[in-house]
Amino acid sequence: MIDLADFYGFPARLNKEKGTVDIQSNCEFPNQSKECNELLKSIERLYIDAAQLKYPLNIKYWKAVFEPTQENIKKYYSPEGIKVYVQELKNRLIGKTTFLKPEIHYGKDKGLPYLILHFYQVNYDEKLNIHDSYDFVNKCNIDYKDLKHLTPDRKLNLIQNGVNVNWVRNIPLFPAEQIKFDNQDTIMDFKFQELNKSNFNDEI
Numbered sequence: 001m002i003d004l005a006d007f008y009g010f011p012a013r014l015n016k017e018k019g020t021v022d023i024q025s026n027c028e029f030p031n032q033s034k035e036c037n038e039l040l041k042s043i044e045r046l047y048i049d050a051a052q053l054k055y056p057l058n059i060k061y062w063k064a065v066f067e068p069t070q071e072n073i074k075k076y077y078s079p080e081g082i083k084v085y086v087q088e089l090k091n092r093l094i095g096k097t098t099f100l101k102p103e104i105h106y107g108k109d110k111g112l113p114y115l116i117l118h119f120y121q122v123n124y125d126e127k128l129n130i131h132d133s134y135d136f137v138n139k140c141n142i143d144y145k146d147l148k149h150l151t152p153d154r155k156l157n158l159i160q161n162g163v164n165v166n167w168v169r170n171i172p173l174f175p176a177e178q179i180k181f182d183n184q185d186t187i188m189d190f191k192f193q194e195l196n197k198s199n200f201n202d203e204i
Contacts, residue, residue, distance in 0.1 A: 009035045029144045029172045041137050044175035047192065048133045051097060051178050056128035059139055060121040068112035070161075077115055077163045079193055085117065086179055087187045093179055097122040100190070101176040103142050104168055106149050111157045113149070113168065118142070120176060140176040170196065 010025040027036035064085065066072045076085050082102060086093070103116040120140060130136050150169055158165050180188045 010039060027173065028169070029147050030141070031143055032147060040173060040175070043192075044137050044140065045133045047175050047177050048099070048136050051099075053097065053122060053133075053136075054124075056131045058123050058126050058128050059130055059136070060123050061139075062119050062121075064117045064119075066115040066117075068110065068114060068161075072115070073112070073161050073163060079167065079190075079197075082115075082117065083187050083189075090181065090185055090187070093121075094181055094185060098179045099140070099176040100179050101140055101142070102171050102174055104149070104171045106146060106154065111154065112161060112163075113154075118176075137176075142172070144172055 010023050010027075013022045013024070015022050023039065025036065025039060027033075027039060030037050030040045066076050068077075075081055082100075086100065098119055098121040101118045101120070103118060105114045105116055106112075107114060118140070120136075130139060150165070155165050158168060174190075175192055177190045177192055182188055
């Protein structure tokens, strides 16, 4: 590890073995603080810039909301489960540039959260109001209201229902990432989640 200059006030170290930069932060939500917001937006811009989009553009937006039923929890409440759902939409996605950003939301009097998948599909129809990756990131912003959503009771409910607590904890930090398919039209891994998979160890 090689120490680098602080990144938005957070210590940063170069991991030469992995070829990545590790940023040590206490961020749990993008709107937790100004520094967290700036840090997470800058990371999200990296993933959007990597797509080398042509600006200006328009974004076609839609979302999928999963209620915490036993069927949905078993099928979709995991990194692999999200890929299963996206694979089901492949005919709507292949050949187009689409980004995905997950959200976790506890409804009133709900012991288990809703899983929400936000889709942002690039197109050049109608009003072209996205002029750069800063505009794109702002379009993808999710403002979390409940900054203490993982209470002890909710953690226990997640564990009892077979949901990885630390995966849920990290979802507010996930950037919008481009959905990609391989030559066999099978969805590929999301890079940010793969790089941070060690943070998703089950909480006991």
